[in-house]
Amino acid sequence: MSVEIKVPSVGESISEVQIGAWHAAEGKWVAQDSEIVELETDKATFDVPAPLDGIIIEILKKTGEMAAVGEVIGYLEEAERPAGAEDPAPEKGPAKAESASAPAASQGAPAGSGDRVMPAAARVMAEKGLSPADVKGTGPGGRILKEDALSFQTPSGSDNGAFREEEIVPMSPIRKKIAERLVEAQSNAALLTTFNEVDMSAVMDLRAKYKDMFLKKYDVKLGFMSFFIKAVVDGLNLYPQINAEIRGTDLVFRNYYDIGIAVGGGKGLVVPILRNAERLSFADIELKINDFGQRAKANKISLEELQGGTFTITNGGVYGSLLSTPIVNPPQSGVLGMHGIQERPVAINGQVVIRPMMYIALTYDHRVVDGREAVVFLKRVKEVLEEPSRMLMEV
Template identity: 45%
Template sequence: MATDIKAPTFPESVAEGSVAAWHKKPGDSVERDELIVEIETDKVVLEVVAPEAGTLSEVLVEEGDTVESEQVLGKIGEGKAKGSGEQDAKKSDAKAGKESDAKAEKADDAETKPAAGGKSHEVKAPTFPESIQEGTVASWNKQVGDAVKRDEVLAEIETDKVVLEVVAPADGALSEIKAEEGSQVTSEQVLAIFTEGAGGEAAPAVGEGKPAASADDGGSDEKVGDKILAPAARKLVAEHDLDVSKIEGTGKGGRILKEDVQRAVKEGSAKKSTKPSGGAKAAAAAAPAVEGERPEKRVPMSRLRQTIAKRLVQAQQTAAMLTTYNEVDMGAVMDLRTQYKDTFLKSHDVKLGFMGFFVKAASEALKRFPDVNASIDGTDIVYHGYQDIGVAVSTDRGLVVPVLRDTDSMKIADVEKSIVDFGKRARDGKLGIDEMQGGTFTITNGGIFGSLMSTPIINPPQTAILGMHKIQERPMAVNGKVEIRPMMYLAVSYDHRMIDGKDAVQFLVTIKELLEDPARLLLDI
């Protein structure tokens, strides 16, 4: 009975793909999970493996053809499968029979006890929240055969909001990687196969000494000069027109894998020289870059950056956004910090910063101006009887906004501790989804980067955002005299559909007054 070979299930954002390469031809015998064909989409190359052992009996789509999700690509018929190999071989040659039997045993062993005889587990992507449809495999921290401990991080999945970690289910090693770095994955999708008790040189036993995670395990190798190329590596070399002699192979016996070619492309270390002679090549390598050369680098936009861009554009297109400005004399707050910073640090084990004062001042102002603390939901206005303030944190991946809950009841020390914790975990990609949802107001501080004045953009569905800026000494008129005072510009961007200009201005003035006289925060006046 023939078994259908189907294209993978494409992500929602991918409508179709094209057949990049067949690694087997009709009549070729295949083993279960052996790479048969590669499907290239506009985002990733997807691998199709044999669902059963047998013989490729029919190819229904040719290389270059366009295919849809789960379309039948070919058929596998009964043939030289794992159980029948020995019997067929005995009819012709006893030696061949032994070799076939050994291969069958190895294939069986790869299914049940891939490396060191331990139990196999499917390593799955985490369960994504409802607001997240898919993620991207950001990195594999372990490769096939690497020994790992239970709960050690194997891979990281980047979503449009957070980076999720995938950990080892037990002590052992990866025996196969099914989702390469950069590929799109869905909630609970199988990412890899993990074997308990495996490690070191044991795991590569899957596929007769070749790393099971490599896309190069199917098809036949090709020798170019003194280098041996795997099929997928050969394809990439041709696409990028690379010099094979400059690529270092990390596979068994120096075999060049797809990962080796990808690394060479990224580093630019295997480009072909335009001059044929060896002496000319050496001279070209030693020569400095030609003047006027304009290098460019194209990298895919991260999911977080795509989401930031989408939300910022959405805010500008949907909100009637205006900004009002004011300035605050930070002298009183700075004097208070100078007076109590050592005592505060000793008592609370955290430094006394400026953000705690701003969060408390904003919380008080939000209570007085409930429109600023509200949000718009379609044609409804949602008034919040609490203050959940998001604090923008800059990371290498982009801007994230973790939320402080019920800031009205928080002490300044609690605010400072939470912000330090948020900042550290944001930079490590450890923030949870729930920690960045549901804020009623946002504060962003461009002053830490030197910004003197800016126009912050609202974080939908919120209706206002406060922008802090650099503290700069300026000459100010104080009681009829000119004094040098530490001043900061403040900006409140607001949605005019919800907030009138009068309320926005008075809201900002309230924050200014509370900061210029911090005792009012303690006395609630």
């Protein structure tokens, strides 16, 4: 009995998806509930599980193609597990495309030589016009790996220009949406950025003092982000315009703070939301951020976790950024950019001292937020970070 593999419903506003990687090729046996194909939307990536044990008999939609919700993208034939069969491991590329290219790479090669060419290597070799006899394999049993094919050098005197290549890759739905929203923000909002710098000594001292106890009690590291979220919530409470948005001809103010945290995912930057951040403890924040980070890398952030948000924090410092101008995530009115911590000379009480300093940047929509409000908000964030006890004393 054959079963249809369909695109499931993934959200009210989503009508189509892009096909990602197939984790198993045609003719391969898969176990029930194992992930067989990756689907991408403009907000998240998720996997479709096998509805039953069986063999994939036909793949209708290849990697990169679009499919509507409810559309059939393949067929699975019910079958018991073959003797000695293992559950297929996820592949990094489209299994069908790689397996189909293997014969092309081994044409004209000695009998049996194609058996030692791994599928990914076969695709690269086919593109370069190589045969198994040309490439030395470094894998088990002399198998030719993808990196062997990629690192193959033409003999001295050969025309190296023949191996200049370009690769055209369709933009993923997430990357398309990121591009659309960034252009939208630049086109439709009056964006302005103001800067300040923070002496991180107090935060670093607190972190060093309590990090071991924190880790032991909550099984998560105490990071800098929880301090910034606490400081931002404190500032938004004092200057609510930065937590507001334009809706039609109205300004919408909130008494809650849903903070978006920009994290790098497998398909690009995603911004999951910390709901009601004003109610979260340091441990709650760090646990949620750690969870977001792990699931973002595995493309497991759900659509609901990416929707909404009243303000965003992005940390370019983890990648080495010293200073930048972040872009507002519409329809929000503000985004805070964190940056790298560097020891710099600063003047304190008439003396030049070395302190760990961080530049911070607030980009805001000038239609909603006046310059004075933006400047004093950022100054408040600086004050709270440099003297965290102010949050407890509410001064």
